[in-house]
Amino acid sequence: MLAKQAGVRRVVLTSSISAITPSPRWPSDKIKGEDCWTDIDYCKQKGLWYPLSKTLAEKAAWEFAKEKGLDVVVVNPGTVMGDIISPRLNASMVMLLRLLEGCTETYENFFMGSVHFKDVALAHILVYENKSATGRHLCVEAISHYGDFVAKVAELYPEYKVLSLPKDTQPELLREKNAAKKLMNLGLEFIPMDQIIKDAVESLKSKGFIS
Template sequence: MKADLLLEGSFDEAIEGVDGVFHTASPVLVPYDTNIQENLIDPCIKGTLNVLNSCKKASSLKRVVLTSSCSSIRYRYDVQQVSPLNESHWSDPNYCKDYNLWYAYAKTIAEQEAWKVAEKSGIDLVVVNPSFVVGPLLAPQPTSTLLLILAVITGRKGEYPNTTVGFVHIDDVVSAHILAMEENNASGRLVCSSSVAHWSEIIEMLKAKCSSQEGDNNPHSMDSSKIIKLGLPPLRTLDQMFDDCIKSFQEKGFL
């Protein structure tokens, strides 16, 4: 069965008769795409709305779990004042525009629109907000996240983002989604983030060549207590995340 994220009604047949729907993140494989609106913003926002509109038509549907991102939470001018960040915080679209953070902009608007649809239609929506996902490579080729890590490890990238981000293991993100779908008490947004670190710390940990560049350095911390209280096991550490990531690169011949 084929479906098109940008075609309204495309998911009607696929969703009819199911109990739950996972609308997971789409990989961003091209870091510097020139057509941001068409290739990133539209699929993210319109695609999310099209899936939810199909969900509204499915009488059997009990819950929708949407993969959002901590990018829809942490990009704001007052981030240091309001940290630790939790489910009540939202990224500022104007901040995203000022720093050309188009992925964060798209994820923020898409999630906000999703909540509007859920509220009007009565859909039981639960949103998982993972931070920077690290771990074994699942796709045939590295995503933009893993391409950056691979470039740093191999020394092909002589600079790194001047920013602080949260990190989380892919296995913890998977567990968070299953918990969000199966746990009756799950509701609203669920931050899923382990350690927060500046990229310079990651570079030092990986012992890679690097230099700094100007960027949106916004130190912050993330609060994952809500999803942990629901029963998510202890989140993996930075060492575990990157050990598994590097091992996966080696197994797949990228290193």
């Protein structure tokens, strides 16, 4: 309420695709998007506390906004990678680092697509400045499987001998190239997966996380 009293016009909340998936009850023939929510009961049953926390936090924000009459818009980023700014790696960059080191985890419940740090930052600016922006905004360069991402890393960096994984690592997830249409309609041109990986790996090299 202090923000509203201070005259703040709009609040932009950073949520996550973890508030969209896992959602096993979602129709298998329907692409997941802003209208899809992570299944809270499923997360509790499986002990998936991170997506549970992200989902409950976003739902609480929407309830608070409705109760207090706040203008809130949400950005739901996917796996965020690219040039490293902070001294510590975020979870997404750790995932990439582990992959380069030989990890075979498929992240079945935690992957929906990659996105560059720069595009996540730009998405926040766009939804703040555009009055037409409302609701949630999926923020990924494409909806893809982790297996797609792994195959691309292996193609671009064969010297790391990335272990082969099944291509369909997210069995409940339909691929979609232009998934983030709401942000694209606001003018965001997403950096493609190839460049996301190159920027991320080269940054890991320059910062000494990998040789």
